[in-house]
Amino acid sequence: MAHKVLWIQLENKKRPYQHTVADVNQNLDDLATEICEKKLKNIDPEDLEFYGDYDETEYEDESDESGETEDENDRPLRSDIQLKHLKTSALAPLIVRYPLSNVRVHIQYNLSTSKGSVTLPHSTGLYYKLRQEVYQTFQALREGDPEFYFVQHLDGRDGDNIKDEFQLNAIVEDTPTKAKKREISLDIKIEGRKAYGDYTIKEVSRLFVKEEWNSIGNAPKFNIETLPASSFTPTDEEFEYFVQQLRDKNQVFAGKILNETTAREFISVFMTTTILLIQNHHLKFPENLQLFVEEFLSGSRGYGPVDYLVKYLQLVVMLNEAKRQDFDQGAAQNIVQMHSALEV
Numbered sequence: 001m002a003h004k005v006l007w008i009q010l011e012n013k014k015r016p017y018q019h020t021v022a023d024v025n026q027n028l029d030d031l032a033t034e035i036c037e038k039k040l041k042n043i044d045p046e047d048l049e050f051y052g053d054y055d056e057t058e059y060e061d062e063s064d065e066s067g068e069t070e071d072e073n074d075r076p077l078r079s080d081i082q083l084k085h086l087k088t089s090a091l092a093p094l095i096v097r098y099p100l101s102n103v104r105v106h107i108q109y110n111l112s113t114s115k116g117s118v119t120l121p122h123s124t125g126l127y128y129k130l131r132q133e134v135y136q137t138f139q140a141l142r143e144g145d146p147e148f149y150f151v152q153h154l155d156g157r158d159g160d161n162i163k164d165e166f167q168l169n170a171i172v173e174d175t176p177t178k179a180k181k182r183e184i185s186l187d188i189k190i191e192g193r194k195a196y197g198d199y200t201i202k203e204v205s206r207l208f209v210k211e212e213w214n215s216i217g218n219a220p221k222f223n224i225e226t227l228p229a230s231s232f233t234p235t236d237e238e239f240e241y242f243v244q245q246l247r248d249k250n251q252v253f254a255g256k257i258l259n260e261t262t263a264r265e266f267i268s269v270f271m272t273t274t275i276l277l278i279q280n281h282h283l284k285f286p287e288n289l290q291l292f293v294e295e296f297l298s299g300s301r302g303y304g305p306v307d308y309l310v311k312y313l314q315l316v317v318m319l320n321e322a323k324r325q326d327f328d329q330g331a332a333q334n335i336v337q338m339h340s341a342l343e344v
Contacts, residue, residue, distance in 0.1 A: 024084035112304030127165035299340025
């Protein structure tokens with residue numbers, strides 16, 4: 001009977017080991033039983049998943065009949081694959097994924113102010129599956145494939161950095177279990193870049209103009225009178241419609257702007273009116289100019305959603321950051337956002 005040597009790596013272990021196969025006609029289901037008898041004694045063989053390379057010509061087409069386009073590298077190998085058809089080496093071993101506990105892990109994650117959540121089994125593949133999840137969720141993580149990592153979020157402050165499966169599993173294991181579930185909250189950080197909201201006006205002035213502004217009041221003053229005068233004047237009806245919208249907003253909010261969300265109600269009137277006037281009076285194809293709200297923007301210096309963004313075709317022509325207070329921080333955000341807009 002022919003013998004075969006497989007390189008096998010238990011996920012979360014530092015290196016692979018050699019496994020001598022006595023019967024090459026056995027399949028992965030048989031191998032799972034043997035691994036659990038010798039290496040993973042408290043785990044059911046049916047809970048093991050295998051990942052690796054094999055001779056696909058020996059098997060029928062495995063394309064997903066449901067029509068879903070799943071990456072083959074993300075799909076566990078079939079249990080009926082015979083060991084003689086596996087292709088392994090010390091550099092490309094057969095990966096064995098196994099459960100670490102019988103609980104589920106609910107993870108709330110955010111990139112800047114964009115949020116998401118996922119519930120995953122507590123297995124050795126937790127870190128890999130989480131990275132897959134956020135990669136598919138956020139376009140900024142797919143554009144240019146930047147390096148990113150996680151930071152534990154603890155009651156409004158940052159905890160430990162998480163850059164590998166060992167660090168993530170340590171945090172999960174330290175988290176109390178409630179109803180067979182552990183809940184953690186993570187921030188996503190991109191290496192070498194910051195979320196727009198993390199910038200200060202002092203940082204921005206140093207970065208872009210090599211000066212130090214303690215507030216936006218230290219910035220050079222912009223004189224709007226230096227711009228050419230506009231030859232366009234809104235009609236009386238258009239102007240009255242604009243004013244009436246502001247009156248209505250003021251009435252329903254009782255003249256009080258208590259938070260940023262309320263401020264956006266008023267800002268939106270200015271933004272939509274401006275876009276409508278340009279579309280109706282200056283453009284042959286009005287649809288070429290479009291207003292976006294909470295549009296995600298990513299550049300070499302920063303990333304995150306922009307409150308208001310205007311595009312002419314694919315060119316960003318205007319950005320607006322809504323702030324009820326802390327205008328210095330809002331100006332800092334807006335300056336970095338404009339830098340990103342010039343890059344896209």
